[in-house]
Amino acid sequence: MKGIVLTKTGNLSYLQYTEEREIPQPGDHEIRVEVMAAGLNPVDYKLAEGWGGVQWKKPPVLGLDVAGIVDAVGSQVTDFSQGERVFYHGSLAECNGGFAQYACTTAHTVSRLPKEVDFVSAAALPCSGFTAYQAVVEKLKLDQSKTILIHGGAGGVGGYGIQLAKLLGARVFTTCSPQNDQYVRNLGADEIIHYRTEDIQKRIEELTDGRGVDYVVNTVDSQTATKDIDLLAFSGELVAVVEHPDFTRLRFYEKGLSIHEVALGGAHLNGDFRAQKKLAEIGDRYARLLQESKIKLPAIRTIQMQEVPDGLRKLKDRHVAGKIVAVMR
Numbered sequence: 081m082k083g084i085v086l087t088k089t090g091n092l093s094y095l096q097y098t099e100e101r102e103i104p105q106p107g108d109h110e111i112r113v114e115v116m117a118a119g120l121n122p123v124d125y126k127l128a129e130g131w132g133g134v135q136w137k138k139p140p141v142l143g144l145d146v147a148g149i150v151d152a153v154g155s156q157v158t159d160f161s162q163g164e165r166v167f168y169h170g171s172l173a174e175c176n177g178g179f180a181q182y183a184c185t186t187a188h189t190v191s192r193l194p195k196e197v198d199f200v201s202a203a204a205l206p207c208s209g210f211t212a213y214q215a216v217v218e219k220l221k222l223d224q225s226k227t228i229l230i231h232g233g234a235g236g237v238g239g240y241g242i243q244l245a246k247l248l249g250a251r252v253f254t255t256c257s258p259q260n261d262q263y264v265r266n267l268g269a270d271e272i273i274h275y276r277t278e279d280i281q282k283r284i285e286e287l288t289d290g291r292g293v294d295y296v297v298n299t300v301d302s303q304t305a306t307k308d309i310d311l312l313a314f315s316g317e318l319v320a321v322v323e324h325p326d327f328t329r330l331r332f333y334e335k336g337l338s339i340h341e342v343a344l345g346g347a348h349l350n351g352d353f354r355a356q357k358k359l360a361e362i363g364d365r366y367a368r369l370l371q372e373s374k375i376k377l378p379a380i381r382t383i384q385m386q387e388v389p390d391g392l393r394k395l396k397d398r399h400v401a402g403k404i405v406a407v408m409r
């Protein structure tokens with residue numbers, strides 16, 4: 081079959097197009113999917129560069145966000161059958177990812193795709209959408225009385241995060257570059273901070289009458305996560321999506337803060353069946369939100385399979401608004 085194989089880790093030049101990858105066989109508890117679309121994510125370029133020290137059994141096909149049609153099921157799979165439309169977030173330790181014509185994954189982590197939702201839209205969802213869901217819906221307790229700052233509103237995680245926080249009634253602030261103002265406003269952001277030119281702390285003080293925000297979701301890095309500590313109100317909560325803040329900066333009894341971490345792919349890696357099932361449940365929840373038009377898809381740029389390495393290079397610059405999705409058929 082055709083696919084993009086990572087011949088060795090180190091950098092994106094080791095991602096190579098091939099027409100000779102063998103079609104993967106599903107394990108007993110797995111399904112094989114004919115891939116129709118695969119979403120690109122920062123984790124793909126990070127893995128290609130060696131992040132996490134993941135050891136694969138053979139040169140992997142990356143691509144964690146997959147939408148397609150069930151093509152074969154393992155001997156122990158009873159929940160899915162051939163021909164069903166599905167989408168999922170795969171395991172980063174798995175060798176048979178979505179940047180190929182066929183991919184395999186564990187059946188209990190897969191969601192059905194409603195007929196109203198196309199494959200490209202579904203492939204734009206899992207990694208960033210599920211992460212935003214875990215950060216905003218599961219870690220925090222948002223309601224109309226709460227304020228939240230979601231960094232990087234134009235990115236995948238930030239874009240879904242803004243919408244979920246609005247659905248829960250919160251007042252939402254986000255950071256972005258000026259060219260993405262209208263984009264994040266359309267997603268529902270109430271207040272926009274231009275992180276390149278404005279003093280974020282000063283703006284948060286103005287917007288909250290000096291109190292600080294109840295919650296911050298950090299999608300940027302450790303340095304900004306550390307600065308986020310000063311943006312939080314008393315008893316505030318920070319969700320670290322990329323890196324931890326500098327914990328030495330925290331003073332016990334100063335503000336009663338809580339720090340959360342999201343490790344989406346950790347569900348696959350740590351062997352916790354319940355956490356893995358949760359991935360499918362979040363996918364089901366998004367499918368309903370899309371059916372009910374309660375959530376908008378981010379801006380999506382489509383590319384062809386051979387363009388995946390270039391797409392990942394573009395993502396690595398960290399200024400893609402929305403998502404890039406590879407159309408595989």
Ligand SMILES: NC(=O)c1ccc[n+]([C@@H]2O[C@H](COP(=O)([O-])OP(=O)(O)OC[C@H]3O[C@@H](n4cnc5c(N)ncnc54)[C@H](OP(=O)(O)O)[C@@H]3O)[C@@H](O)[C@H]2O)c1
Binds near residue numbers: 122232237257
């Ligand atoms: N922990 C987990 O389980 C998990 C899961 C998923 C993703 N992640 C991580 O979360 C991060 C975000 O992922 P993503 O999919 O949203 O893609 P991304 O490529 O990191 O997001 C791109 C967006 O980031 C914005 N941005 C860049 N630098 C910024 C800064 N200093 N302040 C505010 N915004 C900034 C850009 O907005 P402008 O162009 O407007 O500047 C751009 O639209 C990635 O590092 C990813 O690896 C972690």
